[in-house]
Amino acid sequence: MDTKGIEQMLSLLRTTAAQASGKTAESSAAESGAPDFAEVLRGSIDKVNETQQSANQMAEKLAAGDTSQNLHEVMIALQTASVSFQEMVQVRNKLVTAYQDMMNMQV
Known part of the structure; x- marks a missing residue:
């Protein structure tokens, strides 16, 4: 399980909490080494996009008759892409709220 994104998000939340309590954002971000929120979000969206493109390419190769593609692997890749997209939509909904x-x- 990739916990790097979770750690980055927790760091960002800590920075935001420190900012809300009156500390300067620059000092708390510098202390924690927190990445920019936009970078984290952009990276997550790019990763979901890559997952979807990879799954689609695998499915197209299987449909074209490529014998190197295993049906089970293609189905797992498609399901992984679907779940990651649904997760991204839920995160977007929480941000909008x-x-x-x-x-x-x-x-």
Whole structure:
């Protein structure tokens, strides 16, 4: 299981919490070595895209009659791509909800 993305997200959340409590974002980000949120998000989207493209290529090769493609491996790759896409959609939904909650806050 790839925990690098989870660790990066936790680091980002800690940075945001520190910022909300009054600490400067630069000092807490420098202390934790936190990556930029946009970089983490872009990397996750790129990884999902690569997974989907790889699965589609495998399926196309199988449909074309390529004997090097195993049906089981193709089905697993397609299912993995589907689950990763669904996960990305759920993350997007949570981000949109958080954004809407923040916009509805009274200052």
